[in-house]
Amino acid sequence: MPIYEYACTKCNEVFSVFQSVNASEKDTRCPKCGSNDVKKKVSAFSCCSIGGGSTSFGSSGGFGGFGGG
Numbered sequence: 567m568p569i570y571e572y573a574c575t576k577c578n579e580v581f582s583v584f585q586s587v588n589a590s591e592k593d594t595r596c597p598k599c600g601s602n603d604v605k606k607k608v609s610a611f612s613c614c615s616i617g618g619g620s621t622s623f624g625s626s627g628g629f630g631g632f633g634g635g
Contacts, residue, residue: 570594576601 568587573580574596581597595602 571607572596572604573607574599574601575603575605580607 567584569582569584570589571580571582572591572594577596577599579596579598583594585594591604591606592602594604596604
C-alpha cells in the first residue's frame with residue numbers, strides 16, 4: 567500500500583496516509599479537525615541507487631541498474 571499526502575481544505579493541515587490505492591478522498595479524514603473535505607496532493611518521491619552511490623543514467627537510458635537494458 568502506498569503513502570498518500572493530503573491537504574485539508576477546512577484547516578489547511580497537510581498529512582500523510584498509508585492506504586489502499588482504491589481509497590478515495592471521501593474515505594480520508596483530517597487528523598487535526600476530522601473533516602473529510604481533503605484533497606490529494608502531488609508529492610515527490612525518493613529512490614535509492616544500488617552500488618557505488620552514483621545516480622547517473624546509463625547509455626541504455628535506465629536509472630542506475632534498473633530497466634532499459
